[in-house]
Amino acid sequence: MTTYLIRRLLLIIPTLIGITIITFAISRMAPGNPLAAQLGMGGTLNAEAISQETIDRMMERYHFDKPLWQQYFIWLGDLAVLDFGISSVDNKPVLEKITERLPVTLQLSFFSILLSYLIAVPLGVMEAVRRGSTFDHTATILLFILYSMPSFWVALLLIQFLGSGEYLPPVFPVYGLNSPGVLAPWEVSPGTAWDWSLLPAWLGDRAWHLVLPVFCLTYTSLAALSRYARVSMLDVIRQDYVRTARAKGLNEQTVVFKHALRNALIPIITLLGSILPALIGGSIIIESIFSVPGMGQLGFESILNRDYNTVMGIATISALLTLVGFLIADLLYVLVDPRIRYD
């Protein structure tokens, strides 16, 4: 176990290096002058606005005068102390911009993952237990349809029919995370104590705003997960130990939930690692549709503004999060299933 753990952790290092190399390479593939991009001048240096002397000084300051491999190592060194540089849009540190936005995206992802699992697993189990029934067939077809629906289309239709108020009464808000004027307990006035009486209203408002974006992020992974859950459960139900459990007279509930489900859950839990990157990718679209100020939206805006420091920062952090997700999934696999040995 320890050997496996150490080997698994060591194997992260080449992957990490690969991630940083690709990130760096892509940022340097960007067209135009990197210094101009850094200064937020849209890729071309206006020689009349800045003297050659200043340009040289700036080149030195941002290390653009050095060979590419040196630039990479300088960037890597900064990365090691979590210094992603400065955004060319507002000169704020990239790390600060990301940490401002990350909680929002994590909030969406958390609820989305939680809901997917809470709905998908029971659904898959019920389908597997009643294999071949009308319920199984209907659910399979519905989940397949959900799985094939592009999330941005669903989002548009939801906004159109549930949010705009043109065709049906507006049920859900479609913009941002809170209604204007609804303050969080810590937003009343800076420096003073939090006003807890505001909390229920704020939470309710936030939940109301989260319904549509979370739904759009959830349904695809929900469909995929419950299909896995069904199959995994079907696999387990055929096993001898389930037959034994039935044969010794245990009631169906105990057989399904205690003997079968526990084992069926193993492959499903490990899927967590692969859901995470999908959610990060999905958050770009969903956050930009619903104007949610999360990391996806920040990434989208940074790409539009050619703010490559922020783009690189977001890419690195997302890749790291995904790597951690894979790692957790691998470790869960070993922890959950004592039959698996890696040494």
Add this chain to the structure above:
Amino acid sequence: MAAAPATTEAPPDALAGKSLGERTWLLFRRDRRALFGLGCVGLLIILAVFAPLLAENKPIVLATDGGLRFPLFATLTGEDWRFLFYGIGSTLIVLLRHKWSGRTGLGLVLGLVLVTEVFCANWQRFNDITDYRELRAEGTWMLLPPVPYSPYETSAADYAAPSPTHWLGTDGLGRDLLSRIIHGARPSLLIGFFAQGICLLIGCTLGAVAGFYRGWVDLAVSRVIETFECFPTFFFIITIIAFVPRPELWHIMLVIGITSWPGLARLVRGEFLKLRARSFTQAALAAGANDIRVMLKHIFPNTLGPVLVATAFGVAAAILVEASLAFLGFGVPPPYPTWGSALSEARVAIDFAWWLATFPGLAIFVTITAYNLLGEALRDAIDPTSERP
């Protein structure tokens, strides 16, 4: 793969004595999902190949004093002709494939490419600005395409709701939505075909090398696969596409292709690892076949099943990515008609023009469903006893 377990779902007499490929094809054809998927993909191909004959504002046949004229064909672009030549040509080659040997088939394919490219290189398009709808109103006999609007043709009737004139309504520039959806089948078809082709090329090569040589090669390739899997792929596709000022379709295909292969490479690697240890591989190597030959002729054919399944799902995924890109404004720039950009344009009219968001999205949805269904049916046909999601 060679020893697929006997199935209980199909009567044994129909499958007895059949090769794995024939058996798979039989089971596949019986599957209703496969039929639906094939039907939809067939429809997509027909829409893409015959787009100008289905939706254009020039008459296919026009009666004049001097006899019949065919104004539509004079205005076709090189792209239109390519679609017609390659679409009809490759369909004929596939349908008549049993009539000739493999070598003749290859010759025919090369001939088709040669004829098409020479023709398109020499094709002079006639820029016809005659308003044929007015001529028709004056009483000239003509046969217009069923949707008599060009996808680029703007009109004063902006945001017109679906009606007998514009079956699916018009967009903000008064362009006919149905015409744009019909022409939008082209990028979808091409993206699926070429992006997945690039993905297959990279994924199969890397996976095969890793699985065949094992050891440190495998370790290195596996790290590369993991690196690419960790990347927020979609984010990177946007970043790279944003480098190109006016991206064309092939840029997008290329970027989707070079970012979507890790899953496939992992799959092929696994299959190669498994098959490398089998005795037929050992026998081929012992008989002196070189590595490339063993990989291509002995192992690769045995991985075709899973690879085909992954390809069907991969095409669906590639189409979805292209649509998402176009939706976010990173697709082929306007006025090029794609389904994703149609959805993107629908956003400004979200609170009154329901048809703008509904129909292009439906087209994407049906296409993705069709490819996913093909993948599912294929998987069940290849391994009927399996029970996978």
